[in-house]
Amino acid sequence: GDSVTQMEGPVTLSEEAFLTINCTYTATGYPSLFWYVQYPGEGLQLLLKATKADDKGSNKGFEATYRKETTSFHLEKGSVQVSDSAVYFCALSDQGSGYALNFGKGTSLLVTP
Amino acid sequence: DSGVTQTPKHLITATGQRVTLRCSPRSGDLSVYWYQQSLDQGLQFLIQYYNGEERAKGNILERFSAQQFPDLHSELNLSSLELGDSALYFCASSPPKAGYTFGSGTRLTVV
Numbered sequence: 735g736d737s738v739t740q741m742e743g744p745v746t747l748s749e750e751a752f753l754t755i756n757c758t759y760t761a762t763g764y765p766s767l768f769w770y771v772q773y774p775g776e777g778l779q780l781l782l783k784a785t786k787a788d789d790k791g792s793n794k795g796f797e798a799t800y801r802k803e804t805t806s807f808h809l810e811k812g813s814v815q816v817s818d819s820a821v822y823f824c825a826l827s828d829q830g831s832g833y834a835l836n837f838g839k840g841t842s843l844l845v846t847p
Numbered sequence: 848d849s850g851v852t853q854t855p856k857h858l859i860t861a862t863g864q865r866v867t868l869r870c871s872p873r874s875g876d877l878s879v880y881w882y883q884q885s886l887d888q889g890l891q892f893l894i895q896y897y898n899g900e901e902r903a904k905g906n907i908l909e910r911f912s913a914q915q916f917p918d919l920h921s922e923l924n925l926s927s928l929e930l931g932d933s934a935l936y937f938c939a940s941s942p943p944k945a946g947y948t949f950g951s952g953t954r955l956t957v958v
Contacts, residue, residue: 768946777849777937778890778949823890832903834880835939835947837890 736761736831740824740838747814747845755809755841757798757824765828767791767800767807768835772821781809781822814845850874851940853950861958865926868953872919872940878902879921880947881913885934896921928957 741756759765769781769791782791787802796811807824824838850873860866872879881893883906892905896915907913910928915921925932933956939947 770949777951778939779849780946780948783946831892831905832895832897833878833941834892834895834903834905835882835890836892839889 736765736826736828736836738824738826738836738838740822740841742839743821743842745841745843747843749816749845749847750813751845753809753811753814753818753843755822755824755843757807757809757838759805759807759824759826761805761826761828763828763830765826766833767798768825768827769796769798769807769809770823770825770837772823772840774820778823814843816845816847819843819845849948849950851938851948851950853936853938853953855953856951857954857956859956859958860928862928862930864928864957865924866928866955868923868925868936868938868955870921870923870938870940870950872921872938873948876940876948877919878941879915879919880939880941881907881921881923882937882939883934884937884952885931888934890937893923925955930957933957 766785768783770778782793784791784800790799825835827833852871877898893907895903935952939949941947
C-alpha cells in the first residue's frame with residue numbers, strides 16, 4: 735500500500751539556517767503530495783502541495799518539488815525563523831484511497847534565536 | 848478560522864463510555880474525512896464520507912462508527928472507550944486534490 739517516510743526529528747536549527755526535511759513516498763498510482771504544519775496546540779494547516787511530477791509547491795518561503803524519479807518531496811526553506819518552530823507532516827493522497835491523506839510520522843522543528 | 852468546525856474541543860470520559868464528536872465541513876465541501884492523532888500511531892485516517900455516503904475506510908475500529916447527515920455535517924461515534932482511544936480527533940473537508948482543510952480537533956481523554 736501507499737506509505738510516506740519522513741526523516742526523524744527533532745531537528746534543531748539556529749535562526750536564519752537552511753532547512754531540509756526529507757520525505758519519500760511509495761504509491762501505486764499518481765499521488766498528490768502535501769506538506770502540512772502543526773503549531774503547538776493547534777490543528778493541521780496546509781503548507782504547500784504538488785499534484786504532478788516536477789511540480790514545485792511553495793508558500794511562506796517553503797518549497798518542495800515533486801520528484802517522481804526519486805519518489806521524493808523534500809521540504810526546504812532558505813532561512814528559518816523562530817516562528818517556524820512546529821511539527822511538519824508530509825502526506826500523499828490518491829484516487830485509490832478515495833483521496834484520503836496518508837501521513838508520515840512528522841518531523842519536529844525547533845528554531846532557536 | 849479554517850471554516851471546518853469541530854465540537855467539542857475537549858472531552859473527558861470514563862472507560863466503557865460512548866461519545867459523539869461533531870464536524871461541520873466548509874461551505875460547499877461535500878467530503879468529510881476523520882483522522883486520529885496519537886503519540887504512538889501518529890496521524891491515521893479513519894473514514895471518509897462524501898455527500899452522505901461512506902466512501903473510504905481506513906484504520907477504524909469496529910467500536911467506532913460515523914455518519915454524514917443531509918446538511919453535510921458528520922458525527923464520529925466512539926463506543927466502549929478504552930484508555931488507548933485517548934487522542935486528538937480531526938476532521939477535514941476538501942474537494943479532491945485541492946488540499947484539505949482541517950478543523951481544530953477534539954481532544955479526547957479517556958480515564
